[in-house]
Amino acid sequence: MATRTSTTPARARSAWHQHGQYEYRILTFDRTTSVPDARKLLTDEAEYGRWELARTRLYVGGERKVWLRRKIIKVAPTF
Numbered sequence: 904m905a906t907r908t909s910t911t912p913a914r915a916r917s918a919w920h921q922h923g924q925y926e927y928r929i930l931t932f933d934r935t936t937s938v939p940d941a942r943k944l945l946t947d948e949a950e951y952g953r954w955e956l957a958r959t960r961l962y963v964g965g966e967r968k969v970w971l972r973r974k975i976i977k978v979a980p981t982f
Contacts, residue, residue: 925972928954934965945969 928948932941948954954971961967 924975925957926975927957928971930969930971932967932969936967941967941969945971 930944930948945956948971949956952973954973956969957972958970959967960969
């Protein structure tokens with residue numbers, strides 16, 4: 904659940920899933936989260952966590968769900 908205060912950035916509930924060659928993270932923002940706060944959180948996730956936006960959904964009542972995905976990189980042993 905995302906909350907907005909003047910000193911802390913927005914926080915969101917998240918869930919992790921793996922499907923095929925991608926892993927997904929689902930963030931849920933409640934209606935009190937401002938668009939700039941959600942945008943900042945998503946920008947940080949993309950920049951530092953290498954996530955890309957896969958899907959967004961706006962529900963009745965103002966709740967937003969955002970699906971982020973990133974490619975799973977499997978490292979092969981070199982010995």
